Amino acid sequence: MKQSFSRRSFLTKGAIAGAGVIGATAFSETFGKTYTNKIDDQPKLSAPSAIKITDVQYGIIGGSLFVKINSDQGIYGCGEGVDAIRGSENLVDSFGRRLRGQSPFNVHKIFEDIRRGGHFGGGQSGMYVAVLSAIETALWDLSGKALDLPVYQLLGGKFRDKVRVYCDTALYRVRFPTPEDFAKAATDAIKNWGFNALKFDLDYAQDPDKYDRYNWTASPGEISRMYNQLAAVRKAVGPKVDLCVDMHGRYDHVTAQAIASKVGDLNLTWLEEPIPAENFDAFKALTQETSVPISAGENVYLGHGFKQLLDNGVDIIMPDLQKCGGLGEGQRIANLANLYYVPFSPHMVASFLGAMACAHVCASVPNFHLMEWQSYFHTDEMYKKIVIYDEGDWVKDSFVTVSNKPGIGVDLNIEAMREYKRGNAPFFEKTN
Template identity: 70%
Template sequence: MKNDNSRRSFLTKAAIAAAMSPIASLASFGQTYEHAINRTPKASPPSNLKITDVKCGYIRGSLFVKIYTNQDLWGCGEGVDAIPGTYHLVKNFGERIKGKSPLNVHRLFEDIRRSGFFQGAQSGMYVAVLSAIETALWDLAGKALQLPVYQLLGGKFRDKIRVYCDTALYQQNLPKPADFAEAARKSKQMGFNAIKFDLDQANDPNKYDRYNWTASPAELQRMYDQLAAAREAVGPNIDICADMHGRYDAVTAQTIAKRVESLNLMWLEEPIPAENVEAYKLITESTSTPICAGENHYLAHGFRRLLEIGAVDIVMPDLQKCGGLGEGQRIANLANLYYVPFAPHMVASFLGAMASAHVCASVPNFMILEWQSYFHTQPMFKEIINYEGEWVNNSFITVSEKPGIGVEINEAGMKKYAIPGVPFFE
């Protein structure tokens, strides 16, 4: 009744005003209509949103994808590692989704994946490129619906994402224990409470044979001394993990894992190649040092066997190549059924870091996310993206509350780093 009275009162007053001053009433109505137009969003409803184009650019180890629509909205995504030479694959995927709604993220993901069963859709370049496309779709959907990606993924368990700093000492030729100690101290001073080091050294003069993956006694001693120096430098309350990049055999893995048990590592990462999960199980069962793997596994399918047989203690999918954000969440949820922590690998730009952070916020079993020291040392990473706010503070990223991922690529800043001879967002 109240609504009827209000409506009747409005109409009565409007009629009286119109009779008393038709010209004034007309002017007033025009202003009201103009104000209503100004308040109305100019873009069509999200249900009418359609993909119009997909373009990409390459910078060193990363592929950046941008998906355009008929409403001047776009989404950005990133793929890593298995992306060289994939320009035409990106364009091919783009043709498959043109004219479709970007809001159907899972369906478009499945459309591309299922249509590629005989084209390599199980792993590698196909899935890495699909990861970039899928991430851009989430970014676009968030912008269209004015929601951060974590909200589209079901909400968040946490506001901040803990990260560990990869010291990248592999870029230094044969670092000594003192170099490990110095890098550990520096990372701690920067506020990080978790640090990662690389143990594999192809140029180690104590290596007997470049193709024999068994470490010599001197190599094993070098690995232990490096980690021991780092532990002594930062004390017992800073997490330390070590990466072997899948470059050794099971004998070496078992030996070094046992050797460093007293150092209380957060994990030993990929001591052997990814393919043989049964070998991983033997290593994991032989030591109290947690074993971590997953950056070279693809899709949730690639993690099923690892988890079923207890091959690893921690899973670390790379969300920029394992299938994207939705697939990353599926992997985390699968791991959660086995009470296995989720600690994503991350070697991308800050766009990839924040995209990963949205997934980490959305799952209960998140442990820690990788953070790269190059963010602090290489100006390129600041130049290729636009982001307002602090990147990391005391070993934590604050998850963006902006629509989509919350990080934009800067094409002008990227162009000077683009790979020569490859089309750049064309």
Template identity: 60%
Template sequence: MTKNFSRRSFMSKGAAGAVGLSLFANFANDLFAAVQKQSLYSAPSDLQITDVKCAYIRGGHSLFVKVYSNQDIVGHGEAVDATPGTYHLVKMMGERIKGNNPLNMHRIFEDVRRRGFFEGAQSGMYVATLTAIETALWDMAGKALNMPVYQLLGGKFRDNIRVYMDTALYQSSLPSPQDFADAATEAVNMGMTAVKFDLDQANDPNKYDKYNWTASPGELQRMYDQVAAAREAVGPNIDICCDMHGRYDLTTGMKVANMLEPLNLMWLEEPIPAENLEAYRLIAESTSTPICTGENLYLAHPFRRLLEIGGADIIMPDLQKAGGLGEAQRIANLANLYYVPFAPHMVASYLGAMASSHVCASVPNFMILEWQIYFHKNPMFKEIVDFEGEMVVDGHIPLSNKPGIGVEINEEGLRKYADENVPFFA
């Protein structure tokens, strides 16, 4: 059912007669202009998926998908990390969802997940790829219904999404305590109220050897000195969190968590690998430092067990690989039953950041979202997307009220950085 308006028919039907025509003209012109701005697509119930195409950057570690429809509405989605080599997986999933109405995104997600039970649909590349496609379906649905994604998720609790600055002060460069202090100060000067640092350092000369996950006394002292310098530089009212990237053992995790208690961290992130949730419980029970994990957990299932046993004080699923925006909201709502804060991991582009923001706005227990210093220092991250306004203001992402996610893939900009070994949106 297609809307069909013309200025002549509108005017002839709108005026009662020749006398009133001149008085009605201005009103009619304004109303006609407003009508023309509305979507002229056919009914949402007639919407169908026609194709799924993709592109990659960062050596395949960032996947961008575009879902196409019979009404010229395109949905955009993104996945990270578990994405190298997934081109044919995208195409396979695309074939499986063609002809479906994207407004049935939960059913489509469940159909693709169930069909992949013996293809790896429990985690990893399969779920990360499905995440990008599911996100694009939410974007398409919002555009079709002329609503922002947060509204489709049930509405919003907040208009601005607080973020912490990942300083990207990678330990591979052997940063000094002064480097930590300077990076923390820089972030605060940019309007941030929270910062994050990495503590794992593969080439630390104090390591026992490159395979031993136990931190030596020299490593422990280095970690403490670095974080203490950052705390002294920014004072007690700025949140500091530290990431160990799952590269230590249980003993070291406990030692570091207890050692850093006087520095009042917002959290200690992934001191040990993600697989052993019971070991996380032991660390969480041993310290007053909040323990945060979840970026390497997929779907809601492992979060259930993690929360049941008290394995984390804060959860941080990565919304660009955990299963999509619907699954992210389910994870957050599950955590809310245990009064556990929701603080998503985010290493994607501004498309992924805004997609995550819609989920963060839609749940009561949102704490803070990750933000990257590279948004400010690497021009690629502004070139590969189209958006309006400022990315971040005073340490917060202003939530988009545009239909869908509110951020689009800039195909021309993305092409400059695309992985040459993979077809580009083909």
């Protein structure tokens, strides 16, 4: 007959054997039972250091790729990638196969193995790095949960408990907003949600004063329109509110010079990508010519790209941690910028999972400035439904409190996400 052996039977038999004159039965029902019950209360999993990845699941909702990395201890981690993720199923499958059987604690090694493995397969930018960003973030989340530590602690600790955010007012959804629309959007964001930092977009393809859709030089009418819109905001909110401006890289050097000169009296926090970020050298001349701080980086990948931005004088860097390489790479970029005395103000267009993941990095570096926050968090119920978070308000008085829970501190509500699945888009498939 096969011998039965367990921690319960071992402890109970040992207790009976040592009971002596007080009686084995009575002893086993008191002392032994107390100990065995305590053992039953403890998890029967292996030590955290022995945890292994079993598989990766993934789904696409809206413009985000969500990944869930599972382990042999029932613990999982979640991550998000944005923008360059359409048609990324083959990449997720490939990365998922490489993860199986590995320890999630080797985040940097796994990141570097996958990055180097893509040297001839697009591993320098784009979809490859965006998908890797989601994977890398999920590894941090899984590691934090396994060790019962928040991600910021795994990143070396925190400089701050709260992260200040600016609200992207998303006024681009209005076909052709007037200066009055700009002013109202600004005062509404302050009144309704308590923000003290705002961002507005200046590029409008439908501007009737535009020369044509392909000409990157703004007409005098466009320049006047841009100034009037921003002047209305500054008048409405006063001098103490941060006013950030985005041009989405849709203009040329001449226009960048003109608008930077025109808005000099409005005390802008930054002028974001008035020219495309592809030609790093062009930023050097621009930053030397203007007094308004120039920011860039949402479409730049990995530390290598940001070194070139920094070498060419960009005043504020804004990597998107959901596509530039993830949390560890984001921290490396911030620390690199710190050597140039340049502020770190990450771009963020993800869900609240991505926002909180980004906040952990912002808390962990000294040169953090501002983090982007989207107004859709307040206006689109989907963003509330697809995540699980029980630590109070997401944002208060323009600050996000960094979660102290293990991992990122925000979970995915996969059942709720099912409502937003579109067509044949993957929905938490397992990698092959």
